[in-house]
Amino acid sequence: MTQALPGVWFAKKRNIPCYLYVQDLWPENVEIITGITNKTIIGSIGKMVDYIYKRCTKIYTTSNSFKESIEKRGVPSDKVEYWPQYAEDFYIPIEKTTIDEIPDDGVFNIIFAGNIGNAQGLDILPKTAVLLKKSNLKRNIRFNIIGDGRYKDTLVNLVNSANLSDMFNFIPKQPATRIPQFMAANDAAFLCLTDSPLFAMTIPAKLQSYMACGIPIIASADGETNRILEESNAGVSSPAGDAQRLSEIIIDLSLKTQEELTKLGFNARDYYDNNFNKNELLNRMDHHFGLNPIMEEKYHV
Incomplete structure (x- = not known):
């Protein structure tokens, strides 16, 4: 959030608009990620945040819950707008395939791709795997974890x-452009967040990437992520931190036919196109910035 201060000061000096895109809520994010609970420190950060919000012309947020939270800090509702993240153009559905890194042995493959940190709550996977082993599975399950991070070891x-x-x-960290190929070699994609009021308000960018690739999604998350999966019918979701329920929905999904899985993947991509389409989102932003028709034609927006 501190990087917004130079923008606020420069905008005031030049008497020009100042726009802010909020992807993490402060001071809540600082408190959860760092563990700092000192009221003086958190209160000081809160005052800085209010200072920034007050002096911005417009504030955009990655989720509706973020919008509501900012409004509760006294920011007028017409000053805050939900503008979600989108996936890059190379995240597209690819026909079912095989790759060297993932054995083609009839196992139900679940992919997790991205940062392996504390906030992701991946400690739930070993707990879930233990429960799955005790369930006399009709089809074996494998978690393909791609990436790196402080929690990986x-x-x-x-x-x-x-x-x-x-x-x-x-699997070691891969170029982002290869991830769609990995998605096509898996049956479902997994995302999870730790059990926290802040993360319940978060829409992780991973969700858009998964949906853009048209793959069924398994989520261990609350709030916004759960709402989107219910609306889209693009997969299954369990409460954050609930390993028992997560194991149950994984088993249910693993027993679906390929036709049913394909339908879930289609729903994911369809929802993405209708809610997170890159061109439409950028056109909306161009409108806010007052891009004129000549520039729109020149840059094909």
Whole structure:
């Protein structure tokens, strides 16, 4: 949030509009991620945030819940607008395929791609895998974890100590442009967030990327993410932190036919096109910035 201060000061000096895009709520995010609870520190950050909000011409947010939270800080509702994130153009549906990194052995493959950090709540996966092993599965399940992060070593150790290595496939970080190929080699994509009021208000950018690739989604999350999955009928969701319920929905999804899985993937892409379309979102922003028709034609927006 501190990076907004130079913008606010420069806008005032030049007497020009100042626009802010909020992807993380402060001071809430600082408190949860860092563990800082000192009222003096959090209160000071809150005052800085209010200072910035007050001096911005327009504030855009990545979720409706963020919009509501900012309005509760005394910001007029007409000053705040929901403008979600979109996925880059290379995130597209690809026909079912096989790749070297993921064995083609009839297992129900679930992909997680991205940062492996504390906020992702991936500690739920070893717990869920233990429950799945006890369930006499009709179809084996594998979690393909692609990426890196501060929590990765801990996650690998949890998997190994619980003798779950046969259910996990850790793959090094890949170029973003390869991720759609990995999606096409999996049956479903997984995302999760820790159990927190802040993360319940968050729409992780991973959700848009998954939807753009047209793959069924499994989520361990509350709030906005759960709402979108229910609206789109693009997958299944369980409450954040609930390993038992997560294991149950994974089993249910693994038993669906390929036709049913394809339908869920189609729903995901359809919802993406109607709600997170890049061109439409950029056109909306151009309108707010007052881009004239000549420039619109020149830049094909």
